[in-house]
Amino acid sequence: MARSTFEATIAPIVFMCMGVSLIPLALPPDSASHSSIAPGIVWIMVLLASLMSLERIFTFDYEDGSLEQLLISPQLLTQPIFGKLVAHWVMTGVPMALASPIMAFVLSLPADGYIPMILSIVIGSAYLSLAGSVCASLTVSLGRGGFLLPITVIPLYMPIIIFGTATIDFAISGMDWLFPLAVMGTFLCLATAICPIVVAAIFRSTPLF
Amino acid sequence: MIRSFLSFKWLYRLSSPKFFYSTSGKAIPWLLLISVTLLAVGLFWGLLIAPPDARQGDSFRIIYIHVPSSFLALAGYYFMAVAGAVGLVWRTKLSFWFMKSAASIGASMTFLALFTGAIWGRPSWGTYWVWDARVTSMLILLFLYLGVMAMIRAFDNKEYGQKNGAILALVGTVNVPIIYKSVDWWHTLHQPATLKLTSESTIHIDMLQPLLVMIVGFYLFYALTICLFLRAEILYHEQATSWVKDLCVRRQEKSG
Numbered sequence: 001m002a003r004s005t006f007e008a009t010i011a012p013i014v015f016m017c018m019g020v021s022l023i024p025l026a027l028p029p030d031s032a033s034h035s036s037i038a039p040g041i042v043w044i045m046v047l048l049a050s051l052m053s054l055e056r057i058f059t060f061d062y063e064d065g066s067l068e069q070l071l072i073s074p075q076l077l078t079q080p081i082f083g084k085l086v087a088h089w090v091m092t093g094v095p096m097a098l099a100s101p102i103m104a105f106v107l108s109l110p111a112d113g114y115i116p117m118i119l120s121i122v123i124g125s126a127y128l129s130l131a132g133s134v135c136a137s138l139t140v141s142l143g144r145g146g147f148l149l150p151i152t153v154i155p156l157y158m159p160i161i162i163f164g165t166a167t168i169d170f171a172i173s174g175m176d177w178l179f180p181l182a183v184m185g186t187f188l189c190l191a192t193a194i195c196p197i198v199v200a201a202i203f204r205s206t207p208l209f
Numbered sequence: 210m211i212r213s214f215l216s217f218k219w220l221y222r223l224s225s226p227k228f229f230y231s232t233s234g235k236a237i238p239w240l241l242l243i244s245v246t247l248l249a250v251g252l253f254w255g256l257l258i259a260p261p262d263a264r265q266g267d268s269f270r271i272i273y274i275h276v277p278s279s280f281l282a283l284a285g286y287y288f289m290a291v292a293g294a295v296g297l298v299w300r301t302k303l304s305f306w307f308m309k310s311a312a313s314i315g316a317s318m319t320f321l322a323l324f325t326g327a328i329w330g331r332p333s334w335g336t337y338w339v340w341d342a343r344v345t346s347m348l349i350l351l352f353l354y355l356g357v358m359a360m361i362r363a364f365d366n367k368e369y370g371q372k373n374g375a376i377l378a379l380v381g382t383v384n385v386p387i388i389y390k391s392v393d394w395w396h397t398l399h400q401p402a403t404l405k406l407t408s409e410s411t412i413h414i415d416m417l418q419p420l421l422v423m424i425v426g427f428y429l430f431y432a433l434t435i436c437l438f439l440r441a442e443i444l445y446h447e448q449a450t451s452w453v454k455d456l457c458v459r460r461q462e463k464s465g
Contacts, residue, residue, distance in 0.1 A: 134380055138360065138373045148363050152356035152377055155349050158384055187383075198376065205372060 008056060008091045012049035013099045019045045020103045038107035039117070039168035043161050045103065046096055046121055050128040051150055051157075053092045054136050057084060057129075062140045067203065077200040085129050085196065093125025109168070116171035116181065123184045124164045130191040131156045137202045159187055224301045226443045227452050233436040240433040247426030255419035262416075268332040271325050273420060277427035279322040282350060283385060285315030285431065289357070290382050293375025303439070305371040306446065308378065309361055310438030314431065316354035323347055346388040353381045 023041055024034065061067040061084075070080050097118050104117055135153040139146055166180035222228050255273035262269035289311035296304035326344065327337045338344070357378045364370035412420070447453050 131380070135377070138377060139363070141369075142363060146363075148356075148359055151352065152360060155353045155356060155381060155384060158346070158349050159387060162387075190383075198380070202373070202376060205369065207366060207369060 008053060008088075009095050012053050012092055013095055015052060016045040016049045016096065016099065016103060017106075019048065020106055023107070035108045035110060038104060038109040039113065039165045039172070041107055042100055042103050042109075042117060042121075042168070043124075043164045046100070046125060046164075047128065047154075047157055047161055049096060050092060050125055050132065051153065053088070054129075054132040054149060054153065057088050057133055057136050058140045059136075059143075067140075071203060077203065078196040081133075081199050081203075082196040085133055088133075089126045089129040093129060094122065096125055097121035110172050112174070113168045113172045116167045116177045120164045120167040120181055120184060123181065123188055124160045127160050127184065127188045127191050128157060130188075130195040131160075133199050134195055134202070137199045137206075141206055160184060163187075224299075224303045226303055226447055227450075229303060230440055230443050233440060237433065237436055240429055240436065244426050244429035244433055247422055248430060251419050251423035251426050255416075255423060259416050259419050260413070265333055268329065269416075271329045272416075273423045275322060275325040275329060276420060277424045278318045278325065279347070280424060281427055281431050282315060282319040282322050282347070283388060285311055285318055286350065286353070286378075286382070286385055289315055289354075290375075290378040293378045297372065297375050297379075302446065303443075305368075305375065306439055306442035307435065308357075308375060309371065310435055310442060312354055312358045312361065312374070312378075314434050314438065316351060316358060318431075319347060319351045319354060323351065342391040343388075346384070346391045349384060350388055353378075353384060357381070 020041060023037075027034070027037075058067065061070070070077060073080075100117055100121050101114055104114060109117070132153050135149055135156065138152070139149045142148060163180040163184045167177050167184070170177035170180060223232065251273060256270050259270070261267050289308050292304045292307040292311060295301065296308060323344070326347075330339060331337050357374050360377050361370050361374035364373065444453060
């Protein structure tokens with residue numbers, strides 16, 4: 001349990017912070033240029049860290065057979081799947097949102113951007129878990145470490161990175177940042193309604209061993 | 210006649226691989242003739258007769274390849290996703306093969322649109338590649354196509370792979386409206402859409418006519434390539450059936 005908590009929660013955050021620490025090394029060392037690119041860097045790091053943890057949602061269950069038990073249980077399959085996705089978001093997305101001020105501080109993000117950034121990561125990472133779960137369930141029988149999961153999931157992440165960075169950018173430049181945040185909320189609502197059902201349908205047709 | 214058309218029996222018949230193979234065999238020469246004629250006329254008209262642009266001179270003429278291929282890159286995604294949905298719902302084999310063909314052709318069209326855009330960008334924007342909203346979203350469209358193609362081919366169980374590819378294609382349609390609207394939402398380098406259905410186009414009529422010819426020609430060319438790809442898929446998947454074996458025997462007898 002301790003090991004899996006580390007891998008699920010701490011590792012993405014460590015990965016994010018290490019990734020951010022590479023940015024000043026690669027770019028010209030004046031902090032003004034960092035603050036203008038900070039929203040984009042923060043969101044790319046969130047996206048990559050969430051991509052890293054995506055395989056964990058279903059692979060272990062598939063490997064040890066508990067997925068099979070879920071499939072033959074009398075209860076509706078969408079419920080445990082939705083529960084798993086919420087758990088995944090609580091274990092990875094929320095900690096990332098809480099840790100993001102560290103990254104923003106290192107990248108000298110203006111103070112107006114902090115609260116929009118945290119809110120956008122809270123909402124956006126939930127979408128990332130949901131949309132990513134579709135691709136994770138499609139590729140679950142291929143095992144871990146495949147290249148198919150990242151190349152199929154990154155295009156689905158496109159809307160969230162657009163509106164996520166827009167939320168922070170709008171807040172920094174004094175515009176109404178609730179608009180892009182509301183668009184992200186729309187995407188989240190859609191994904192919440194659709195993704196668990198899609199994932200359940202995918203598992204119904206997955207050949208199990 | 211009309212009643213039998215509306216009862217969709219023809220659609221059911223068309224979804225049988227054997228019937229589709231023989232019907233498309235008759236349609237292919239016509240499609241080839243009309244599409245090649247339209248493309249030749251459109252190219253000749255667009256490249257030689259249409260007047261040069263007031264600001265861009267002759268370099269604008271690449272529009273006659275760029276716009277039709279972009280149209281098909283986007284429309285082709287819908288064709289692919291709808292075929293996947295039809296396959297998932299009615300479990301017709303042919304629609305999955307259609308989806309697979311549409312994925313390859315759509316990816317090539319997207320690449321063509323990006324490539325001609327890069328060539329066009331050099332004289333008009335001063336650079337081959339810009340991370341402009343439209344260009345980037347078209348690149349994402351290419352990745353979507355590649356993802357679906359990879360997903361279809363990733364599994365040993367072909368039916369499972371096709372099903373998964375169809376689901377991925379359907380989920381990916383979230384992005385297509387964003388790509389359509391990207392030129393209106395972000396005012397970056399790429400100009401807004403020239404052709405509009407609801408309001409007047411922002412292109413002169415002398416330049417528009419050859420463009421329309423090219424667009425129709427590209428659509429027919431797309432239909433032609435889909436037919437050819439689908440026929441290859443049908444022969445590959447149905448190679449064990451008796452009608453394909455008969456076909457091979459007859460071909461051999463004909464050739465000597």
